[in-house]
Amino acid sequence: MSEMILGSRGLVLNEPLLWEKGRKGRNAFSPPRRDVPEASVDPDLVGDDLDFPDLSEVELVRHYTRLSTWNFGVDTGMYPLGSCTMKYNPKTNERQAALPGLAKAHPLLPPHLAQGPLELMYRLEQYLAEVTGMDAVSVQPAAGAHGELAGMLLMYAYLKSRNSQRSKIIIPDTAHGTNPASAALCGYRPVPVASNDQGILSTETIADVMDEDTAGIMVTNPNTIGLFEDNIKEISDVVHDKGGLVYCDGANMNALMGIVDMNEIGIDVLHLNLHKSFSTPHGGGGPGSGPVCVNEKLVPFLPVPRVVRNGDSYDLSEDFPDSIGKLDTFYGHFGVMVKAYSYIRSLGPDGLKKVSQLAVLNANYIKEKLKGTYHLPFDRTCMHECVFDDSIQNELKVTTLDIAKRLMDYGFHPPTVYFPLVIPGAIMVEPTETEPKENLDLFIDAMKRIAEEAKENPEILKSAPHKSKVRRLDETTAARKPCLAG
């Protein structure tokens, strides 16, 4: 068994801070040769020399290579961070995004000289509309929370156009923190609602709070407990009957591609995360891309410029007078869109459906294998993720945090912990479809061994991790006496 533990000892190299390296007179930069005379600059405009270290190329490369080895990525191993969909990031996508005709394209080229990028954006919007079942898409939002903001602005603009301004929005207790924060930017006050004893929303709960001063509901489906909101159609009806709109946080779309029709279930507006379901890398926290998908009634309000097709050519159009306007400087994170486009073209319709099926299979497999060892608050077929808690281990005074930190010693990135907030001590596992069965088995073994250790040697959990570059860090002092720059 011990040789099956992925975590091992290795040589971890120290590396100082960047400015503790280098020496004046070195450089790693060979700019184009000067072929014009030096012009005089008004001395009043010129700043002091920048306090940046001067490094040679070898110092530069060693510095960042060593730093990179202290990071755990999907390329390193299983990263079951629930709600974040840390699936494998195909390498061909990087090749495509780096093609000079895409990577070097200036955003303000005359459209007839930028047909490739425009066609790609146009097609991607069409494909995402097809995958979700929605009527139109804008790829302009820069990340998931930006897509949420777009969605809220669309709702706001739609209601305003109908002279029906409202002050509240319903947000379930399982929502991502970004949901209330995005709604607040449009002045909507969140009305929290609780899930039922099945872990999903009841139609009655929504009917009780939905009124004509409520803009609608922000629902995540599958929700953050990993469960499908079975009553979603009825809930949508309740919201629509009072003139409201249904917003779906599509962060968890990875479970439903080719399976559920979002338009059919009454969703008016939905955002996707291309860096989740569509395999673009997370980059240590972005860049992402958060396309917003709408049904017919919200189409006039989509952000501009919109990519339009005129016969065989593509253009950018501002001719949408009801649009909410622009969300970022140009058209969004085009470089990320290229990777998502490449992914959709690589998988095709059957591949995408298979992705969702296997994502759900992997999550249910882990759920079945670990239930009993860890407490499962909602024992139903889950979607792409399953949520345990630490109530069994709490009796041994071991917490979710200890379990998560100990998993690092076994060579796994921990799951999402303490979220969703409705499950105290939540351990949210999203294996994704790209994890082979052997890895799931290793993860399951590790989790079982940690549960044994909690009984036999809880100290080893409380003091974990033992094998990482650093051990537990003092976050309290970091926040009380912030040191944000060197």
Added chain:
Amino acid sequence: MRYLSHTPDDIDEMLQVVGAESLDALFSNIPQSCCCRLPLNLPQALTEWELNAHMDSLAGQTAVSPDYTLFLGAGSYDHFVPAAVSYLLGRGEFVTSYTPYQPEVSQGTLQAIYEYQTLATRLMGMEVATASHYDGSTALAESLLMAIRVTRKKRVAVSQLVHPLYRRVIQTYFDPTDFDVVELPYGSDGRTDLSKVAGMDDLAAVAVQSPNFFGGIEDLSAVADAAHAKGALFIASFIEAIAYGLLKSPGSLGADIVCGEGQSLGLGRSFGGPGLGMLGSLKKYMRNLPGRLVGQTTDVEGRKGFVLTLATREQHIRREKATSNICTNNSLCALTAAVYMASLGGTGLRNLAQLNYDKAAYLRSELSQAGVETPFSAPCFNEFVVRFSNGFTKKYEELSEKKIIAGLPLECYYPELVDHYLLCATETLSKEDMDLLVREVTS
């Protein structure tokens, strides 16, 4: 499918454990009325070989260098990126990790972003800088909202020489609020006219971009005085970060918040995104900052380490009372900027900035000597405005057929500036490129 590892035997074995008869049966609790009635209507899967051919053909339909010569900047700049920078940014450990919620296995990202924050503060002349925002426009919109939080006032003044597309993003962010955006006009020298500021009430911030959209270097000390006289914060915005390799930093001239676009720092143009939203402030406003921050601390053995910090400002803790809704930001772009700045060093960045200044000075002077009008007298960095002869549009099109993009027509952003064009010259354009442009536009 090469990204999926499951063999038919794996699937059977796992289905048995789960107690489902088939993959479809895993979804049997979803009401039938919610399900897709038809298979997805998408193009069939391509092999990697076919995909390459398809993508090559899409990418082949764009006007890019070296085939084309572009005098086009306007918030997206062509700079030389050393191979070592691109190479390091390919490291899977950086690219395929996520937000460093688990610091013990994320020290690479955390130290690199801490170093980015440090270089960013030095470049902008600020005391603290955030981990990143989406781009220069959203960083500015969030800065304005921050100033409103800090001052508890409701009006902001924004220069008309802030990038016109940034101003449209501000409009989008402000539309559902009861906050007021007033525009400051520009003067005949191509710099912001501050005379209106003194008469404004309830002013939270004055936002001015330098170099401004016309490429002109603003008198930032004067903006600071005008803003502070009204009890407002001075927000300095920028779209060309390289300029601060040469020019005095906005912080040294009195800015309270500095924000802008970091695309120039090693990122490709990539049809406009992803870029890098940079944002810094004085330390006293730290707890009002939007977005992620990395801080230094120690571990239980006293070793130096880094964590995400001041999370009580953020959406996952404060929810609707958060300072921003941002979660995923542009971390890899911040890392790119850090590696790029480290590659250049202080000496390299100063030399590069001077070279940019000189290229534009050369082009401006050659055009001027050839009789082309340069209507604004303010000093400029690597971009400037010219007024070509009446009806230059036709010539512009002819030049684009000759694979020269003669700048950005300004009329659609500033209707009063008919026949005016914004020209950009960075280190990637040669003297020959510029001489050719001068000959062509004056022939």
